[in-house]
Amino acid sequence: MANNEEHQVKEAFETIHLPEDIAARALESIEAKREQRESERVEGVMATQSNVCTNSLVRQEDEHAEEPLATQEIFYANKIAGQEAKTAEEPFASQASDHTIEASKGRGSATSQKRRKALRFAKGGRIAAIAACLALVACLIGGVADFLRPVAYVGIDVNPSVELTLNRFDIVVGTHALNDDGQQALDEAPCMWRAFADAARDLDGAMRAIAGEGAVAEVSIDCDNENRYAALAAQSNNCFGCKGEAHCNRTNAEERQAAHDLSMGVAKYRAYQALQEAGIDVSTEECASMSMRELRDLLVRNEGDTSEEEGEHPRMGNGQGAGAHNDGAKGHGHGNGNGNGKHAQE
Amino acid sequence: MSEHGDAVWRTCVAYVPACDAEDALQNTFLKYAMHDQDFSSAGHEKAWLLRVAINECKDALKAARAKNVSLESRLEAYNDRLLGIQDDSTQTEIGVKRILEAMDALGDPPKTQVYLSLVEGYTASEISEMTNMPENTVYSWISRGRKRLREVLS
Numbered sequence: 411m412a413n414n415e416e417h418q419v420k421e422a423f424e425t426i427h428l429p430e431d432i433a434a435r436a437l438e439s440i441e442a443k444r445e446q447r448e449s450e451r452v453e454g455v456m457a458t459q460s461n462v463c464t465n466s467l468v469r470q471e472d473e474h475a476e477e478p479l480a481t482q483e484i485f486y487a488n489k490i491a492g493q494e495a496k497t498a499e500e501p502f503a504s505q506a507s508d509h510t511i512e513a514s515k516g517r518g519s520a521t522s523q524k525r526r527k528a529l530r531f532a533k534g535g536r537i538a539a540i541a542a543c544l545a546l547v548a549c550l551i552g553g554v555a556d557f558l559r560p561v562a563y564v565g566i567d568v569n570p571s572v573e574l575t576l577n578r579f580d581i582v583v584g585t586h587a588l589n590d591d592g593q594q595a596l597d598e599a600p601c602m603w604r605a606f607a608d609a610a611r612d613l614d615g616a617m618r619a620i621a622g623e624g625a626v627a628e629v630s631i632d633c634d635n636e637n638r639y640a641a642l643a644a645q646s647n648n649c650f651g652c653k654g655e656a657h658c659n660r661t662n663a664e665e666r667q668a669a670h671d672l673s674m675g676v677a678k679y680r681a682y683q684a685l686q687e688a689g690i691d692v693s694t695e696e697c698a699s700m701s702m703r704e705l706r707d708l709l710v711r712n713e714g715d716t717s718e719e720e721g722e723h724p725r726m727g728n729g730q731g732a733g734a735h736n737d738g739a740k741g742h743g744h745g746n747g748n749g750n751g752k753h754a755q756e
Numbered sequence: 757m758s759e760h761g762d763a764v765w766r767t768c769v770a771y772v773p774a775c776d777a778e779d780a781l782q783n784t785f786l787k788y789a790m791h792d793q794d795f796s797s798a799g800h801e802k803a804w805l806l807r808v809a810i811n812e813c814k815d816a817l818k819a820a821r822a823k824n825v826s827l828e829s830r831l832e833a834y835n836d837r838l839l840g841i842q843d844d845s846t847q848t849e850i851g852v853k854r855i856l857e858a859m860d861a862l863g864d865p866p867k868t869q870v871y872l873s874l875v876e877g878y879t880a881s882e883i884s885e886m887t888n889m890p891e892n893t894v895y896s897w898i899s900r901g902r903k904r905l906r907e908v909l910s
Contacts, residue, residue, distance in 0.1 A: 415909055416874060416902075422855045423875045428765035428781070433757055436782045440789050447790075 562633035567675035568617040569701035570595040610649035626702040627656040628677030674698045681705040771813035780812040858908040866901030
């Protein structure tokens with residue numbers, strides 16, 4: 411808006427002031443309301459006191475049936491009944507009967523009020539308790555569902571082939587054996603509900619015991635989160651690379667599914683594809699039964715036959731990869747960066 | 757009332773005729789008198805008062821609509837003495853009425869947002885808190901409201 415018009419609007423409103431008579435009337439109104447509120451409060455207090463006195467009147471009547479009523483008690487009882495105060499000379503019996511009736515009314519009304527309040531409180535309390543229980547159950551169900559929700563899949567191919575499902579806390583919430591050796595490894599090294607690092611260490615031992623010396627462990631990680639992938643890759647290299655050769659690569663759900671359809675792990679599936687591309691005739695069953703070491707050697711031999719100079723390793727370590735090699739200086743470096751590495755030929 | 761009475765009165769008058777504005781002002785300060793919690797600052801206190809005043813005026817407008825009271829009859833009730841205009845100049849008197857009519861023609865929103873921004877000087881973020889509206893929406897209403905006000909005044 412143009413400044414001039416803006417200024418005019420603001421100026422126009424600034425000329426408007428609260429008229430004194432209106433302010434005075436407002437203050438009077440507020441004072442009147444305050445006084446009314448105060449008087450209502452006082453009346454409420456007095457009514458409460460009169461109910462209390464009426465109740466005490468009933469109790470005293472039971473205890474002191476022969477005694478004449480005190481003047482004050484007569485006054486309060488009459489106040490409830492709306493009757494004029496009776497003189498102390500009146501016979502106690504008639505007073506007692508009148509006052510008992512009125513006292514009973516008063517007691518009844520006070521009791522019914524208390525009962526209504528108690529009922530309201532009980533009803534409200536029950537509803538609140540039910541709501542709290544339902545909320546707790548919902549939280550528990552939600553918490554359990556969240557705990558079990560998979561966020562990463564780690565496939566390990568040695569020749570035993572297994573896949574571990576991890577939750578957001580890196581705890582194993584699922585295991586899947588892809589062959590009989592894999593099932594044997596899982597039987598020997600149970601992984602469920604354990605931290606991945608602990609489970610992986612035990613699993614590595616079990617798998618290498620089955621696979622024998624010189625086994626190569628290929629780890630394939632399916633994980634959307636970059637940080638989580640990096641952490642799992644580092645853990646995998648530590649766990650599976652401490653007793654032998656290990657390679658870590660990234661995969662995705664589609665590749666995992668394709669591999670599982672052929673009853674093999676991702677690494678074996680990639681090796682199988684690489685062999686197919688290289689024109690090596692090998693069936694899926696044969697591939698599934700071979701160890702990773704054997705598959706790698708087969709690929710290397712094939713490459714060695716076709717090229718004497720370069721040992722470019724075909725398509726192992728597809729995607730992001732990290733390798734750890736503890737055998738020695740030769741023949742390592744697979745799966746770094748984009749997953750293609752040079753293999754030094756002897 | 758001496759501190760914020762003018763601001764509350766201006767707000768009430770911006771929404772309803774002076775006769776209804778008096779009721780809205782009384783109700784606002786009555787609620788203020790009965791308000792138990794302390795205010796964190798004078799600014800907080802003023803913002804609370806204006807918000808209550810606007811709500812009181814909107815309730816009065818709803819009641820007037822329910823009774824099918826026409827806009828024209830309400831506008832006729834604008835009286836310079838009732839409004840509390842202290843400047844005697846005729847030009848200002850006409851200007852105030854014209855501006856009140858123009859504000860009335862805006863509709864609400866953006867009337868509340870434009871008023872709080874233009875007249876009371878609140879930022880969009882403060883108006884957003886006062887009116888329980890997202891800040892971007894407030895910006896949008898202020899922009900549209902100012903444009904429409906310019907068209908009406910011109």
